[in-house]
Amino acid sequence: MAFKELEFTQSVWHYQALKRKFWQETGFRVLGLYLQATDAQCPKCKSRDVAAYAHRVRTLVGLPNGKCQVRFIVPVRKIVCRACHAATYERVPFAAYKNARITRALAKKLLNRAAVTSMKSLAEEYHIAWRTVRDAIEDGLRKRYRKRDYSKVVNIGIDELYVFRHERPNRRFITTVRDQDGEGVLEVARGKGVVALKRFERKIGPYKDNIKSISMDMSSSFNLWAETFLPNAVRIIDRFHVIKALNDRVDKARRRVMAMVDEKTARKIKGNRYVFLKNREQLTPKEERKLRQATKIKECSILAEVHLYKERMRSIYNGAKNYFDASLLLDEWIRDASTSDISELKSAAKTFLRNRDGILAYWSSGGGNNAATEGFNRKTRGLLEMSYGFHEFKFLRLRIFDLGEKNSIKD
Secondary structure, rough: OOOOHHHHHHHHOOOEEEEEEEEEOOOEEEEEEEEEOOOOOOOOOOOOOOOEEEEEEEEEEEOOEEEEEEEEEEEEEEEOOOOOOOOEEEOOOOOOOOOOOEHHHHHHHHHHHOOOHHHHHHHHHHHOOOOHHHHHHHHHHHHOOOOOOOOOEEEEEEEEEEOOOOOHHHOEEEEEEEEEEOOOEEEEOOOHHHOOOOOHHHHHHHHHOOOOOEEEEEOOOHHHOOOOOOOEEEEOOHHHHHHHHHHHHHHHHHHHHHHHHHHHHHHHHHHHHHHOOOOHHOHHHHHHHHHHHHHHHHHHHHHHHHHHHHHHHHHHHHHHHOOHHHHHHHHHHHHHOOOOHHHHHHHHHHHHHHHHOHHHHHHOOOOOOOHHHHHHHHHHHHHHHHOOOOOHHHHHHHHHHOOOOOOOOOO
C-alpha cells in the first residue's frame, strides 16, 4: 500500500515515509513505516524560523493493513524557536493522546468496538497490550462525556446497581440517573441513597424545575429525596421495579422452602430457580414441565403461591388499560396478599400499599418508560459480564455513561 493511501486510512498528515520494512513477530507480521515530518514550526508562536534537533524515536501502532500490524516509527525533535526563543519538543499530531502508543485512528476503532467486544479480545486482535486498549477507551470516553447538557432533561430514572461484591457494604452499589427520553446516562455515583445523588443535585440544580417525572424503585430514601429536591415532579414506580420486588420475594420464599425440606427435594428446588423467576409466557415446554412438577411438591405450596401472585401482578400490567382499572386490580391484589399467611406476600402487600400512588402513576403518566429501564439494566448486566479490568470505579463510570441509546459513535 502506498503511503498516500495510508495518509487517508490512518489520518497521518504532514509526514513523509523514508522507508518501509516488514518483519515477523510471534503470531503476526509487522509493517514498519519510518516517518519524517515535512516541516517544523514553533508550537507557541507558530513561527517556522526554528532549529530542529534529533531527540528520541517514538513508535505508534496504527490500523492494521490486512493481516499486518502497522507501526509508525517517528522521530520526536527538540524545536528551538529563533523568534520567541522557546524550546519545546515536537508533538506527534496523529498520536491518540499524550504518551500514547497508538494512533488516533486505532483509538477511535477501539472505542467504537468496546461496547460489544471485551478489552482482552481487542488487545489480542490488534496485538497490543491490554493496558493500551483500556487507556485508549478511557481517554475517548472522558473526552466524549466531559460536558453534559441538562437543560432539556424532562423525565429521569434513578436506579441502584449491585456491582462491587468485595467492597464495604456502603460501597458495593452504584447509583445511576438516566434521561428516560433516550438521551443517555446523566450521572453515575458510588454508593446508594441520597448521599449518592449530591453531585447530580449540583449539576441539575439550575434546571430542576424542568423535571416532570422521576422513575425509580420503592426505596424510601429516593422517595424522601424526590419529595425534598423535586417536589413538583411526578414519582413513578415503574413496572420493572415492581416485578423485580416480587421476584425477590419469590427467591426468598424458595430459599426458605429449601431450608425446610430434605436434601434431595432441596436440590430439585435449587435447580428450578430461574423457572420461578422467568415470565410464564417465555417458558420453554421443558421449563413449563419443570414448573408444574416443582409446584406439585407438598412443601412447595408456599413457593407456588408467591409465584402465582407474581404472575397475577404481571397480568394487571398486561390487562389494565387505564388508571381506574389498575387501581381496582391493585387494591384487590394488596387486600388478598395482606390476608395471606405467607410472610413474603404480607411484606409485598405492605410495600405496595406504602407506594400505591407511585405504582399507579405508571398508568396516569401513560406507562412511563419501562422499556428504557429494562434496556439499560440489560446493557449494564452485559457490560459487567465483560468486566475484565473494571478495578477502578472511574473507568466503570465512563463505560456506564456509554450505555445510553444515543451515545454510541458509529464507524
